[in-house]
Amino acid sequence: MADQNVSLVIAGGEISMGLADGIVTSQQSVSAETIQSWISPELAGSVRLVDWSHQPSSHYSVRMTADLVELLSQQVEAGAHAVVVFCGSDAVEEMAYLADLLWVYPQPLIFAATHAPAGVPGSDALTVLNEALLTALSREAWGQGVLVCAGGQLFAASDIVEYADYGRLGFAGNFRGAIGAIVAGKVHLWQAPKRSKIFDAPFTPARNVELLYASLGAGERFLQLLTGDEGNPLDGLVIAGFGGGHVYPAWVPYLKALVRDGVPVVVVSRCLRGCVMEDSSFEGAFLKLKEFGVMNGGFLSPLQARLKLAVGIGANLKGEELQKYLLDQ
Known part of the structure; x- marks a missing residue:
């Protein structure tokens, strides 16, 4: 590994936060020196630490996450062989x-x-x-896009879900399960992630893309506000x-109005799979x-559809071109 190097970017979350009377707090952040000391001697010589942020992931937005990706890209442009980012678990998927x-x-x-x-009984942060x-x-891991490492397993970023907010096994692959694991200090990857089209030209994802869940007789007031x-x-x-992908009938006039005004509206299922x-x-x-x-979001989860729609709109996709991007056609 002598000729390789990895940028470790601290973007907040559990590993960067301290404890005050047993409560996790961003007011007592863990120092960069302490985080550096947690890296095993076999890896430490290959790691460059970038101490960027100590905020919870629930404070992030699409725009802030896009800024983070720009920072991660800069690490590669500066010669990093790979990048690891530690952020909060709440929004990691x-x-x-x-x-x-x-x-x-x-x-x-x-x-x-x-x-x-680190320091909490049962924590696997280190x-x-x-x-x-x-x-x-x-x-x-080379050429596999973005992977998520959790609980000794590797998940495709396109498939990971957080199904519990506690414990070491709170993450899973929704459709494909884990695509790899770290076993006895070795990385095993047994299937390649499924990835969407990647745009070469730089752009900023759309900012005002909202998500609304269907529920029994609810949501009409939210649509009134949105329109x-x-x-x-x-x-x-x-x-x-x-x-x-069905909705309460009272929603239909509002959705028609949005489409008529040129707002892309995408429907997915609220079911987990x-x-x-x-x-x-x-x-x-x-x-x-x-x-x-109204457009078809296919098998995308609601969270994925919102982000993919924001990216598609930011890349100036419209109409049928945007629909094909959403469905990976």
Whole structure:
């Protein structure tokens, strides 16, 4: 590894936060020197620490995450063989997915995820840190886009979900499971991640893309606010619909108005492993929504669809071109 180097970017989250009376706090951040001391001697000589932020991931936005990806890209441009980023676990599935949509390099980008700071009983923060660094420096991770290292396993950024906010096994792959693991100090990758189209030209994802979940008879007031806010217009809207992408009938006039005004509206399923279906023709069914221009989000999760729509709009995709990007066609 002497001729390799990895940038370790601290972007907040559990590993960078201290404890005050047993409570995690960003007011007592862990120093860069302390984090450096947690790196195993075998890896320490290959690591350059970039102490960027100590804020919780719940403080991030799409724009801030895009800024983080720009910082990570600068590490590669400056000669880094790979990049590891430690951020909070609360939003890591979104941050890693957005990074994967924007990451144009073959160099590995590994997000490290843990639920408890170092020093808390049961925390695996130091283990995850070193396993992420080991993965970043492996041949197996090269050209695989963005991976997430958690609980000794590797997940594709395009598939990871956080199903529990505690413990060492709170992450899973929604459709494909873990795609690799770190076993006895060695990285094993048994399948390649599925990635979307990557745009070469730089751009900024759209800022005002909202997400609305369908629920029994609710949401009409939110749509009234969204369609009536002329001072801060929507860039796009994702609807997490019932079942195969169906919505409450009272939503239809508002969705028609948004589409008529040129706002891209995308429907996905709110089911954990759902997809949009075109097999029903009742009022509010996706097939009826499609007739006036609502787009199909396919198998994308609601969180993924919002980020992918923001990227597509930022890349100036419109109409059929945007629809094909959403469906990876």
